[in-house]
Amino acid sequence: MACISPDGKPTESGSKMLRALKGRSGSPEEIAKEAGLPLFRVRSGLRELAEAGLAKQKDDSYELSEEGAKLIK
Amino acid sequence: MEEVKEQIGNMPRIGEPAPAFEAVTTHGVLKLEDFKGSWLILFSHPADFTPVCTTEFIAFSEIHPELQKRGVELLGLSVDSVSSHIAWVRNVEEKTKVKIPFPIIADLNKEVSMDYGMIHPGQSKTETVRCVFIIDPNQIIRTILYYPLTTGRNMDEILRIIDALQTTDKNAVATPANWRPGDMVVVPPPNTQEMAEERLKQGYECTDWYLCKKKL
Numbered sequence: 001m002a003c004i005s006p007d008g009k010p011t012e013s014g015s016k017m018l019r020a021l022k023g024r025s026g027s028p029e030e031i032a033k034e035a036g037l038p039l040f041r042v043r044s045g046l047r048e049l050a051e052a053g054l055a056k057q058k059d060d061s062y063e064l065s066e067e068g069a070k071l072i073k
Numbered sequence: 074m075e076e077v078k079e080q081i082g083n084m085p086r087i088g089e090p091a092p093a094f095e096a097v098t099t100h101g102v103l104k105l106e107d108f109k110g111s112w113l114i115l116f117s118h119p120a121d122f123t124p125v126c127t128t129e130f131i132a133f134s135e136i137h138p139e140l141q142k143r144g145v146e147l148l149g150l151s152v153d154s155v156s157s158h159i160a161w162v163r164n165v166e167e168k169t170k171v172k173i174p175f176p177i178i179a180d181l182n183k184e185v186s187m188d189y190g191m192i193h194p195g196q197s198k199t200e201t202v203r204c205v206f207i208i209d210p211n212q213i214i215r216t217i218l219y220y221p222l223t224t225g226r227n228m229d230e231i232l233r234i235i236d237a238l239q240t241t242d243k244n245a246v247a248t249p250a251n252w253r254p255g256d257m258v259v260v261p262p263p264n265t266q267e268m269a270e271e272r273l274k275q276g277y278e279c280t281d282w283y284l285c286k287k288k289l
Contacts, residue, residue: 002101040107040146041100048101 003045025063084190092188100176112145113208117201121161147175155179257286
């Protein structure tokens with residue numbers, strides 16, 4: 001997992017994506033721009049964050065889950 | 074061996090959609106579709122911790138900023154494990170101070186290598202040869218290069234091909250032999266006699282009706 005470390009915590013790039021989602025939903029393109037990460041990394045990372053229950057996908061956009069929101073407080 | 078022979082008959086071709094994949098890489102699990110909207114250079118190398126491959130990885134890293142300016146991502150591949158890739162990348166950085174900024178597929182089960190025809194049994198039954206697949210933002214294969222195990226790739230040529238493909242797409246022209254950005258481009262040949270006659274009056278630099286060049 002590139003965005004979630006083996007201890008279940010988000011990595012630096014995972015945290016950047018979570019912070020970019022704070023208080024809003026965003027497309028992978030928007031999150032890539034906000035987080036300053038390559039789009040391919042963000043597409044893959046958001047998939048991982050959603051699988052880990054830290055983000056939720058709605059159509060083409062993502063938003064923080066309750067669990068994800070707690071992590072970046 | 075039979076499986077390898079079967080796959081050789083089914084190699085990807087220019088103009089066809091790039092075979093989809095989902096693969097473990099040094100940057101996590103990546104799918105081909107993650108690169109949609111960007112140009113992608115998917116390239117294979119025979120093995121980690123080998124001399125020619127190391128020079129190539131340094132060279133790919135050196136052209137990475139130029140590729141980024143052109144909207145191109147890089148993705149390496151070999152049949153080594155992700156741990157081997159990580160160790161090699163760290164070693165390259167430690168010994169040469171060059172950071173490898175792009176992901177590398179760990180294709181241990183050879184799934185991607187087989188789909189892309191990267192194993193040429195005449196060269197090696199276990200390692201991938203030096204392939205370069207240039208894939209456009211719509212995920213169509215636009216260029217395929219194969220180099221033998223003993224010959225390192227030419228980064229200038231890879232950049233030149235990217236420039237040529239992007240110029241072609243933007244301006245509906247072709248590029249002549251040894252073309253470089255800024256050189257004259259080739260106007261597509263006319264399809265009718267009338268167009269051929271008109272072509273000669275359009276101010277292009279024409280050798281004859283079928284070979285006309287223009288400045289962009």
